[in-house]
Amino acid sequence: MTKETTQQVNFRVFRFNADEDYLPYYQNYNMEVTSKEVILDILNKIRDQDSSFSYSRNCSLSSCEDCAVKINGRPTLACKESVKAMIELFGSELTIEPLSKKRAIRDMIIDKSDFLEKYDSIKPYNISNGNEYLKESNEMQELSEIDSCVTCGVCYYSCPVVEVNEDFLGPAAFVKAYYFETGVRDETHRQRIEDLHREKEGLWDCVKCYECAEVCPSGVDPIGKMTKLHNMLYKEGDATSSVATSHIANIKDSIGKHGILAQLGSLSNLSATMKMYKKGKTAKPWSVPASGNLDEIQKLIESSSTSKF
Amino acid sequence: MKKLKYALFTGCTAKQSTPEQMMSTLAVAKKLNIELIELTEASCCGASHLQDYDDFLSLVLNARNIAYAEKHELTMVTICNTCQLNTAMTKYRLDNDEELKAKVNEKLLEVGLEYKGTSMVTHFLYAIIDDVGLDKIKEMVVKPLSQFNIAPFYGCHNIRPSELQNTTHKTSQNPYNPTSLDDLIIACGGKNVDYEQKNKCCGFHAELQAPKTASILAGTAIAGATDGNADWMVTPCPLCHIKLDTQMAESSKAVGRDLKLPVLHMQQMIGLALGCKTSELGLNHHVSEVNFI
Known part of the structure; x- marks a missing residue:
């Protein structure tokens, strides 16, 4: 000792x-x-x-x-x-x-009502008609990881987006939504998915800072679960026509064409893009240098893609 | 000093949006007797968004990049925090999951490549700290930055998640109180500014879908550095640089302050201290002008 x-x-x-x-x-x-x-x-x-x-x-x-x-x-x-x-x-x-x-x-x-109201809004409980389902063991493993969430609010109050945007649902709510969306027992599927998609409130407003993964005292890795929710939105065709989804579409297209991203200037912010251009900071989109062995990248995109837009 | 040699993964930003970062990386490497073999075959790392769309595709593309570093039998050095996170995360997952590694290699085999797991992936900041050493930097400084208060801005993907990041370098960092960049400022003769936002998010990855959120985060960070009496900020991440340097007007508006602070790349700071010519460091490419040289 x-x-x-x-x-x-x-x-x-x-x-x-x-x-x-x-x-x-x-x-x-x-x-x-x-x-x-x-x-x-x-x-x-x-x-x-x-x-x-x-x-x-x-x-x-x-x-x-x-x-x-x-x-x-x-x-x-x-x-x-x-x-x-x-x-x-x-x-x-x-x-x-x-x-x-x-x-x-x-x-x-502290007054945690903001956290609890948002957490409640994603319906953090099983909704079913009493049907019975069998769970696979790999599914159980993942769900039991989320089960260790004690809704302490530590991830929520560490999230910089929550700090500046009072509508953002925050990591814990997303984790719980994933729990029910991925499980076989819950029968309301579409309803939650649509809630998670809303601008300002939903997944797309995450800044990817990894504060939630760092702080979780129960090792839940909230941002990892959020990635899986994103994957789910794409697989089921729900991820359509938002600024964020078209951004990802552009990233994938550009990798397919050049291997790298064509332009990182802010297209939604013309004034900033012009300032960058004046300082020689944005390369011309028509003269993007291509990655070597680009054919390999194109072939891999073709053979390894698991999602569709 | 023994010549150090790395495989350089430039990422898209250094190629496309921050030419000064590319220039200063090469200038500093030359001064430090570091040989960098550029991985010209590398693709984009997915820019922290591709994995949301297609996690497996993101793994395959990143594994391909690492496979090229392995071909050279070299440690891969990154110069962008997000490249570092996505690449190191891929390595971590493949090295700890034989089944996943086999699935990825099945795809890579189609283009004659294999991911083995033999190359380390580390950020240039830690290659300098771990392999060159801060004592060596101190020894080589010819123009100490002693008249400057410099605010370090680490960038999220340099310090979080620490469980992953601390496997990529020897100098263990506490994400709530990181010191590596502070130590580098001190080694260059500067005075490091301690302020609340040094380990916080700049907002870059949400700037298209949530511009207001992004600008408030960037503005708060610049304001924090300003209130800490910083003469300028320094960052190891070109994405943080873009957010902070090129959108000073938007950040000012978001937090209701008139902000104006040069934001240098880590490599430019080292270059200044080691006596590189300013023309080699591309200081003319900044939107928030570098007016102190």
């Missing part, structure tokens, strides 16, 4: 009471921590020192969403995260904040 060690750490803790405070502030708690403690132990200790400090906790087994917080900007479940690991990552000055500062009600407690 590894020996228990102790260390002095300064915790800079977000404080805010929506009923009393005009602005949030940070309070410092300097304390000795042991190498065996998790962040939730620290929250408990702060509470012991200061009864006005608010946070939520429940299972302490990383099986529920209650204790999610951010440590130096990194969202996590407090009951799971070792203090030692955080010191190794960030040093002995640790900042503890709620998952979303702008939705704070009291200290670590």
Whole structure:
């Protein structure tokens, strides 16, 4: 067994009471921590020192969403995260904040209604007429990976698109939609797929930052599931006539013609494209250099394509 | 110094939209005695969108690119974060799934190629840090950038997902507090600016379908660097560069600030410190003008 060690750490803790405070502030708690403690132990200790400090906790087994917080900007479940690991990552000055500062009600407690409403909107439950279906084992494996999602909202409140576009459904809802869309039991199929396709709300607005894959405390890989939902939209012919789908069509066409992309100037933004052109930044679309052995690329597109527009 | 040799996957952007990045890569490689064999046969990596349309096709095309690096028996070096992510992700999946690898190789065999898994795929930033070494860079600096506050902008596909990214280089990075680019700025004699958005998203990959989202993200990043007193920003990703450099007006409008900050490629920064001629670094190709030289 590894020996228990102790260390002095300064915790800079977000404080805010929506009923009393005009602005949030940070309070410092300097304390000795042991190498065996998790962040939730620290929250408990702060509470012991200061009864006005608010946070939520429940299972302490990383099986529920209650204790999610951010440590130096990194969202996590407090009951799971070792203090030692955080010191190794960030040093002995640790900042503890709620998952979303702008939705704070009291200290670590936030109003999650935006997350929960969007999550509910994709109908995160099985809808069937009571028919029985057999599940294949490979399907079970994938579904059980998603089953480990505890709807903690960590991916949702780490998503930069959610931060700037209040209509975006966010990673957790997409993951759950995929769960039911890919499973054999649910019988409403088309309905959810159409919801996922909507502009501003749907999948296409993802910026591909991989924040959700990085933060998920349950290893669900939300963006990986979103890729599979995208694949599903194409396979079933739902991915039609949006800016995003025509962009992908252009990418594929260009790879087929030149091996590389013909133009990366922003065609929807003529003014930016003109500025780039003036600075010699956009190559002329009529003189794109082709990849060597282009015939191989064309042959592979022909033989390996699994989707159709 | 022993001559280092890599297979260079330029990606589409360096060829088509950021000629200055291509020039400065070659200029810096020459200074550092690095030989780059350009993979002229390579195709686009799928630009982080092709896999949404057709995951298998994306794997096959990326595996073909890596197969060419393997033919040269060289590590593949990328100079675009998105190329790095898509290529390294392909390698990771094929190296960990024999069945998938066999399926992909069945297709590659039709054009006389094979993916073996023998070549590493690493970003030029980490080739410099791991193989050249920051001490060597420090030693070679002839024009230290000591008068500049430089804001590093890492780009998502350089640091996330860390489980994958940290298999592609020796210098392990914490995506919530990456240091590689900061360390490079310091090695070049500059002062690194610490600001909240250094590891955040520039919005590039959503700019066609969600221009407002993209511009707010880019604008917030430039504003963060400006408030940190940066004289300029530096990035290892040409896509981040395009978003930040060429759409300063849109970013300004989105966040209600008058933003104006040069955004250099990592290679241009190294080139300046190592004494490359400015004409070799293509500083005239920037939309947000580089006015400090």
